[in-house]
Amino acid sequence: MPQRFGFRVLKRLGGGRFSDVYEVGDAQQPLSAKRYALKVVELDAERPPHNARNEVSIMGKLKIHKGEGYSVNVVKLLAEFTNPMEIGLMLPLYKAALHDVVSHHCRVRTRFNLDGSTSKVVRNELTVDDIRHLVVGLLDGLAFIHSCGIIHRDIHPSNIMFKDIDSLDPVIIDFGISYDEPDNNGLEAPELKFTDIATGYYKAPELLLSVRNYGTGVDVWSMAIVMALLCSEGGTTPFDKDAAHSDLALLSNIVRVFGSPPKDWEDCKGSRSFAAMNEHFFASEPLPIDKVLPKVATVDKRMVKVFRGMTKYPSKERWSAIEARKGLIDPEEH
Template sequence: MSKQKNKPWDEKWEIVKPIGGGGQGDTFLVKPKESAILSRSFVLKILKNQKDPERRKRMHREVAALSTLDCPGIPRLIESNSDQFATDVPLYMVAEFIEGKTLSEILDPAQPMAIADAINLVLKLLETLQYCHNLGIVHRDIKPDNIIIRCNDISAPVLIDFGISFNECDTDNTTLTPAWQQLGNRFLALPELQVNSSMQRDPRADITQCCGILFFAIAGSPPVTLLDCEGRKPHQRPESQKALAKHPDDLLAKVNGIFDRAFGTQIDYRWQSIPELQKALIDCVSATENARNAEQYIARIQNKVSTSSDYARRQSFKELAQQLVKELYNVSRTVAGELGEGFGTIHDADAINLKRRGIARVTIDWVKLRFSQSHGITNEFLPNNFSPNFTGYATGNELVLLADVNGEKVELLRTPLNCEPDLTALGERLRLFYLEGVRKLIGA
C-alpha cells in the first residue's frame, strides 16, 4: 500500500497540530497546501478503527449528513473520501474549523450560566436542530462536548459530531445501529436509545437532550439519568437544588416546569416538538424581560415623581404634617395628665399608630394638599368632650394649621414649607388652647 493510500489526506492538507478526538476519530488542525487559502484553518478527522466495517459506514453516514446541511450552527463540510467506505482506503473528512471552546470547557460548574443566557443558548441550538429534523436527520448525541461556542460567544453554539446520527434520506436504507446496540451518551441516558428499543430514530430524543443542555448550563452538572434510585428527576436532587437555588425564584419556577415535563420516563409525556419547547422557553425569557421592565418602570416612575415641579413642595408638606400631628397627639395627652384623675384623650383612627408604634400616620388630600385630624380631651363625669378638629393646608409656600371648635376657627401655626417649625412655641400655644377649651366646657 502506497504512502498516499496510507494517508490520502496528505495530498491536499498539512497538519498543524492535534486538537483531540472522540470515540470515532482523531482530529487535527490543518491548513490547505494550496497557497491561495493558506490563511484559513480547517479540521481533519481521521477514522480510528479503519478496519471496522461498521465504523467506516458510520463515518460515511456522518459525511452524508453534513453534506446536506448548510446552517451557521453546523460546521461546513469541505471534503471527504468516505464514499470509499467499502474499500480498504483510510477514511478522513475535512470540515470548517470553529474557533472557540466546547460548552464543557467554557462552563464553570461553580458559576453556572444565568437562566436567560442558558435559554438563549438552547433556543439557538433548537433552531439548528429543527433545521436538521426538517431534513430527516436526528443527531442522537447532543452533549456539552459536542457543542462548540463559536468565538466563545454563548449565543452562537455550533453542533458537531454527527457520527451516530440517523438520516432518513440514506439511499441504501441500511441499519448501522442494531437494536441490541446502545446509543446516546453518558451525559443523559434515555430509554428510547437503549438496547432493544424500537425508538432509536425518534427525534424527540434530541429535544430531551437539549433540555439536558439547559439543565447543565444552569445547574453546572450533567443530568445523567431521568430518574435516580429514589425516583427524583435531575432538578429534584439535593445537589441540583442547591445549585439551582442561586437563580431567581420566580424564573426558576418556570424552568422547573420545563424540566418536570422534559425528564419524564415516558417519551409521549415529554416535549413533543421543537416549536412547543421553544414557546415555553421564550415565555421564560419574556418573564425575565418583564421583570427587567418592571424595574425600569419603577425607576422611571420614581424619577418622574422626584423631578416633578411640585414634588419638593409635596414632600415638605408631608414631613411637616407628620411633625404637627405627632405634636397634637403628645400635647393633648400631656394636658390630660396635668388635669389629673378622670381626664383622658380621644383621637381619630389615624392616631392609633402613634399609640402603638410611635408612627405619625397622616391621611393627606394630595389634590388640595391638606389634612384633617381630631385630638380631644375627655372627662368621665362630663357629658361632652373637648374635641377640636385640626386642619393643615398649604397656601403658597406656607403651611397653616387651624383648629375648629363648633365652627370657630383658630390659627395655631403658620410656617414656611421648607423650614423646620417652631414646635416649642406650638406646644405652648396648644397647651393653652386645650386648657382654655376644657375651662369653657366645664364653666370654670
C-alpha cells in the first residue's frame, strides 16, 4: 500500500491543479480505524495566489488566535510535513461537501406537461430551520476567520464540508489562496491584491471589475450566494449556467438579479471598466426577492434583511459576517 509522509494512502479524495487530497491511515497502527485527510502540494507546480507555505502560516495563525476559542465551523490543521518537493497538511476527514448535503435533501419528481411530455423537477426539501442553522454556522466560521485578520478568498460549496451526508454542521476549509492582513506575509500589498480569486458564481462584483484593494466583503458576498443556493427551490444559484465560466456573463447576471450598481460606486472609482459599464449598460431593477430566495422570502424576514445587507454593492455598506450573524440571531441589531 502506497505511503505519503509516513501515512498509508487509502484513496484519493480529490484535488486541483496544484494539490491532491488523500484519505490516509496511520502506517504504524494498520489496525487503527482513525482516518485523516492529507493535502499534498507540489511546490514547483504552484502559481500565485496559491501558496502552500502561506496556507500553513495562516492556519497556524488561526490556531493561536486569542479570541473566544477556535470555531467549530473552521477546519483545523492537525500537523504539517515537508520534504524538498512537497508540503503535506494533515486535516480532519470530512465525508461530504455542501453540494452533497443539498442534493441529499433534494427530491426529483416527474412533472406531466400540458403537451403530454414529462420533465424532471428538483425540489429542495431543506426546511427554513435547516437553512438558518447552516447559515448561522457558516457565518460563525467566517466571522472567526475575519477576526484573525484573514480574508478566505474562496468561499464556495466545495470548500464547505460536513462530517457526513446527514450532518448540518458546516466546516469551512481550504486556505490555499487566503490573504493574511495587512500584506499577506509580504506577498501582496493591500492595494495590489490578486483579483484571480474566488470560484464561479461566488465572485464578488468588485473582483469582476479588477478592484484590487478589496477586503473581507468579498467573502461576505460569496457567502450570500451560498445562502441563495440554500434558499432556492432546486438547490441552485439565481444565475445562468454560463455565469460560472465567464466573468462578463457573471457580471451581467449580477446586474440582472441585484439591479444596477450605484453610479458613484466608491469601490470602482477610477475604474475604466465600470465607467464603460455605466455608459453602455441599461439601468436594471433587482429581481423580486421571492425569485432570489423563494424558500424564505415570505416566511423569514430576518433572513431576507441579512441577505440584502450582505449583497450591497458598496463594500463599506456591506454587512460584516458578525453583523449578518447578529441579524439572524437578534432581529433588533439592524
